[in-house]
Amino acid sequence: ENKDQKFVYDFTEGNKDLKDLLGGKGANLAEMTNLGLPVPPGFTITTEACKVYLDSGEEPAALRDEVSAHLDALEQRMGKKLGQTDDPLLVSVRSGAKFSMPGMMDTVLNIGLSDKSVEGLSKQAGDERFAWDSYRRLIQMFGKTVLGVDGELFEEALDEAKEAKKVTVDTDLDASDLKKLVKQFKKIVKSGTGRDFPQDPREQMDLAIKAVFDSWNGDRAKLYRRQERIPGDLGTAVNVCSMVFGNLGPDSGTGVAFTRDPASGHQGVYGDYLQNAQGEDVVAGIRNTVPLADLESIDKKSYDQLMQIMETLETHYKDLCDIEFTIERGRLWMLQTRVGKRTAGAAFRIATQLVDQGLIDEAEALQRVTGAQLAQLMFPRFDEAAQVEKLGRGIAASPGAAVGKAVFDSYTAVKWSRSGEKVILIRRETNPDDLDGMIAAEGILTSRGGKTSHAAVVARGMGKTCVCGAEELEVDTKRRRMTVNGTVVEEGDVVSIDGSTGKVYLGEVPVVPSPVVEYFEGRMHAGADDADELVQAVHRIMAYADRVRRLRVRANADNAEDALRARRFGAQGIGLCRTEHMFLGERREMVEKLILADTDDEREEALKALLPLQKKDFVELFEAMDGLPVTVRLLDPPLHEFLPDITELSVRVALAEARKDANENDLRLLQAVHRLHEQNPMLGLRGVRLGLVIPGLFTMQVRAIAEAAAERKNAKGDPRAEIMIPLVGTVQELEIVREEAEEVIAEVQARTGVELKLALGTMIELPRAALTAAQIAEAAEFFSFGTNDLTQTVWGFSRDDVEASFFTAYLEKGIFGVSPFETIDKDGVGSLVRNAAAAGRATRPDLKLGVCGEHGGDPESVHFFHEVGLDYVSCSPFRIPVARLEAGRAAA
Ligand code: PEP
Ligand code: MG
Numbered sequence: 001e002n003k004d005q006k007f008v009y010d011f012t013e014g015n016k017d018l019k020d021l022l023g024g025k026g027a028n029l030a031e032m033t034n035l036g037l038p039v040p041p042g043f044t045i046t047t048e049a050c051k052v053y054l055d056s057g058e059e060p061a062a063l064r065d066e067v068s069a070h071l072d073a074l075e076q077r078m079g080k081k082l083g084q085t086d087d088p089l090l091v092s093v094r095s096g097a098k099f100s101m102p103g104m105m106d107t108v109l110n111i112g113l114s115d116k117s118v119e120g121l122s123k124q125a126g127d128e129r130f131a132w133d134s135y136r137r138l139i140q141m142f143g144k145t146v147l148g149v150d151g152e153l154f155e156e157a158l159d160e161a162k163e164a165k166k167v168t169v170d171t172d173l174d175a176s177d178l179k180k181l182v183k184q185f186k187k188i189v190k191s192g193t194g195r196d197f198p199q200d201p202r203e204q205m206d207l208a209i210k211a212v213f214d215s216w217n218g219d220r221a222k223l224y225r226r227q228e229r230i231p232g233d234l235g236t237a238v239n240v241c242s243m244v245f246g247n248l249g250p251d252s253g254t255g256v257a258f259t260r261d262p263a264s265g266h267q268g269v270y271g272d273y274l275q276n277a278q279g280e281d282v283v284a285g286i287r288n289t290v291p292l293a294d295l296e297s298i299d300k301k302s303y304d305q306l307m308q309i310m311e312t313l314e315t316h317y318k319d320l321c322d323i324e325f326t327i328e329r330g331r332l333w334m335l336q337t338r339v340g341k342r343t344a345g346a347a348f349r350i351a352t353q354l355v356d357q358g359l360i361d362e363a364e365a366l367q368r369v370t371g372a373q374l375a376q377l378m379f380p381r382f383d384e385a386a387q388v389e390k391l392g393r394g395i396a397a398s399p400g401a402a403v404g405k406a407v408f409d410s411y412t413a414v415k416w417s418r419s420g421e422k423v424i425l426i427r428r429e430t431n432p433d434d435l436d437g438m439i440a441a442e443g444i445l446t447s448r449g450g451k452t453s454h455a456a457v458v459a460r461g462m463g464k465t466c467v468c469g470a471e472e473l474e475v476d477t478k479r480r481r482m483t484v485n486g487t488v489v490e491e492g493d494v495v496s497i498d499g500s501t502g503k504v505y506l507g508e509v510p511v512v513p514s515p516v517v518e519y520f521e522g523r524m525h526a527g528a529d530d531a532d533e534l535v536q537a538v539h540r541i542m543a544y545a546d547r548v549r550r551l552r553v554r555a556n557a558d559n560a561e562d563a564l565r566a567r568r569f570g571a572q573g574i575g576l577c578r579t580e581h582m583f584l585g586e587r588r589e590m591v592e593k594l595i596l597a598d599t600d601d602e603r604e605e606a607l608k609a610l611l612p613l614q615k616k617d618f619v620e621l622f623e624a625m626d627g628l629p630v631t632v633r634l635l636d637p638p639l640h641e642f643l644p645d646i647t648e649l650s651v652r653v654a655l656a657e658a659r660k661d662a663n664e665n666d667l668r669l670l671q672a673v674h675r676l677h678e679q680n681p682m683l684g685l686r687g688v689r690l691g692l693v694i695p696g697l698f699t700m701q702v703r704a705i706a707e708a709a710a711e712r713k714n715a716k717g718d719p720r721a722e723i724m725i726p727l728v729g730t731v732q733e734l735e736i737v738r739e740e741a742e743e744v745i746a747e748v749q750a751r752t753g754v755e756l757k758l759a760l761g762t763m764i765e766l767p768r769a770a771l772t773a774a775q776i777a778e779a780a781e782f783f784s785f786g787t788n789d790l791t792q793t794v795w796g797f798s799r800d801d802v803e804a805s806f807f808t809a810y811l812e813k814g815i816f817g818v819s820p821f822e823t824i825d826k827d828g829v830g831s832l833v834r835n836a837a838a839a840g841r842a843t844r845p846d847l848k849l850g851v852c853g854e855h856g857g858d859p860e861s862v863h864f865f866h867e868v869g870l871d872y873v874s875c876s877p878f879r880i881p882v883a884r885l886e887a888g889r890a891a892a
Pocket of ligand 1: 636
């Protein structure tokens with residue numbers, strides 16, 4: 001707490017750019033005041049004061065005097081004192097944080113009323129009913145929010161008063177009814193708190209201010225901040241504003257308005273108005289509001305003025321604004337404005353509309369939309385109006401809405417989908433064996449595993465809906481059913497899963513398709529006469545982004561189909577082709593042979609059998625990506641992933657032995673499984689280590705790449721293959737692999753007579769690689785940051801386990817606001833990336849730098865990679881538009 005710090009600002013002293021200090025509401029009230037709009041006078045207590053209070057439990061020492069000075073000034077201006085008995089000044093005390101947290105924090109109106117001043121107000125207003133109504137509202141709000149009395153008690157008393165009078169709306173209660181109600185409310189306060197409702201107006205105000213500070217840490221507010229990723233240490237400002245009254249009769253009222261439709265973006269008169277009411281009545285839905293357009297016939301003068309103010313605000317803020325206003329006896333007052341929330345679709349439409357109106361330029365338009373909004377627009381969605389039966393909830397791992405019959409194994413998933421059924425594959429967790437089933441399914445549901453579990457990563461890669469880690473589900477694969485809180489779901493029962501919310505439903509929830517994906521897929525053209533407005537807006541915004549972005553965007557794709565989709569979505573190459581998927585399915589047997597080989601001959605034979613198949617994969621991929629770079633990563637995962645499960649195999653062998661018909665191959669397989677078994681396979685024999693201990697494995701892959709490239713060149717294609725070595729920790733590993741690879745490439749060149757320019761590079765996905773990047777760059781023509789493994793190894797977090805085990809607790813405790821597997825941890829992992837990029841470039845100035853971990857498609861991370869100076873990001877095909885947009889936003 002600094003001595004000269006100013007904790008209170010008059011509305012005339014602030015402006016809209018001071019949101020950090022004055023909160024959104026305070027900054028905008030100041031802005032409107034300075035625009036000359038009719039704002040009731042008042043002042044704002046800063047978020048800094050709140051922070052001091054939250055940190056120390058005490059308000060800053062200087063605050064009381066500062067508030068007194070501002071209150072004096074306000075009283076002079078208004079010509080009356082707070083709570084003055086014959087003609088009281090009344091104020092509202094409202095919360096207002098930097099980011100809007102609607103309804104999450106406290107507000108108290110009518111501060112300054114007491115048993116005495118209510119009479120003064122009554123005389124001044126010439127309206128007894130109004131004065132007592134205001135007083136009962138104060139006791140109710142103050143009792144509930146400041147003194148912590150159960151709000152239901154007041155509601156019940158109000159209902160009883162209405163019932164006793166046989167009326168349904170509160171306006172039908174007259175002054176004497178309200179006087180009785182006030183008595184009762186005061187009793188409720190007394191019995192709930194053991195003290196009387198405070199009669200001293202300044203005490204009311206001070207307590208209300210403190211209550212607003214405290215409400216920053218209320219449960220609702222904390223939960224909301226966590227969901228919206230609002231930091232927990234910002235604090236709230238407090239606005240003290242002289243009261244104006246919408247409940248002074250039929251020529252008074254209160255309303256909300258939008259300068260354009262927050263759902264469609266269209267300009268027009270949108271909002272609601274409620275005659276003879278105070279602010280909270282509109283939100284609480286106590287009486288029915290009328291459309292804002294009706295205000296024209298109720299009070300033309302105020303209506304016209306409001307329309308004019310709305311125009312002023314739009315031109316001033318250059319954006320959709322929402323507004324709260326009150327009319328007091330025919331006089332219009334502005335109580336709040338802010339740049340309004342809008343749907344994802346409206347954000348795109350409004351941004352382009354404002355460009356057309358000449359209010360903003362293209363660079364600004366890019367700041368008006370987000371990648372998250374675009375992602376939302378790309379997923380098919382469940383129809384919100386539908387009737388649903390919720391079963392449970394898991395982690396929203398890969399967005400989208402999927403409906404299908406429950407199946408509990410991949411074999412059934414494939415079989416049923418071949419016969420035209422839509423299925424949801426439900427597993428405890430998935431493994432590479434489930435790939436076929438995952439491809440066949442509409443969506444994937446697991447009861448275990450977090451956002452980087454196999455199911456989640458693979459599903460995101462395929463753009464397939466996935467809910468994982470739904471722990472309430474008891475999946476019983478054997479009996480082909482699951483039980484969820486007592487409900488049994490059998491194979492064939494229809495379920496619906498929402499990968500954007502993690503919700504799981506029983507039965508079919510209807511789905512609506514996304515026109516934006518139809519557009520990216522080329523099935524809908526933005527120029528077409530019937531193209532909807534949304535598609536046109538997305539088309540234009542994407543063009544702005546592509547024009548300004550510096551980062552290139554590549555795809556993580558390992559087959560031609562994904563590559564082609566990625567191209568349609570705007571990919572400028574493949575940044576990561578994982579070759580492990582090329583070793584599954586029917587090729588698995590060959591891989592088994594390779595692993596079991598006892599002699600060089602046996603091993604070579606196994607490799608020879610794999611070579612043409614690998615080559616064919618690459619030919620297809622290079623053709624799909626003709627003219628664009630394709631980074632092929634040599635085999636990465638531990639070998640045990642290609643072998644049967646150790647327990648299952650042990651049981652099988654044991655049973656066979658008991659029957660005395662154990663088969664030789666199974667026995668050898670079991671031995672191999674034991675030999676390859678590791679406690680920490682992710683830290684074991686994988687990546688470059690495999691290439692170094694299994695002779696011929698990497699050279700076979702390099703040969704397949706080189707031969708495929710030669711074949712494409714001979715077919716007049718333009719293959720641009722790059723070979724990437726995974727999990728390198730030291731330059732020596734890379735040097736050995738590089739030498740062998742260069743030999744093979746030279747040999748293929750000599751034999752085919754085709755000149756091949758194959759860049760050789762490495763992943764940087766171990767801390768040691770990042771720390772020795774200067775040396776590694778000697779042997780690498782490019783770096784691709786593998787931020788999945790890098791995050792795992794820098795934090796020491798198992799990427800397959802932690803999200804389901806302790807991340808929830810970490811998120812709740814605020815240790816991090818978002819999983820570091822989702823958004824790059826800038827301070828830790830990010831700083832390694834930044835330094836390694838610089839060190840690599842110092843060694844080799846033309847070193848190409850990219851990232852291919854999941855972070856490559858995460859909006860916030862894309863901004864970071866832009867800032868660090870990488871050349872490209874690589875992400876799953878479905879995230880490419882989002883990465884393009886965010887790369888544009890980062891550069892604009
Ligand atoms: C990584 O580690 O970031 C990476 C891209 O490789 P993988 O996810 O295949 O381990
Ligand atoms: Mg990796």
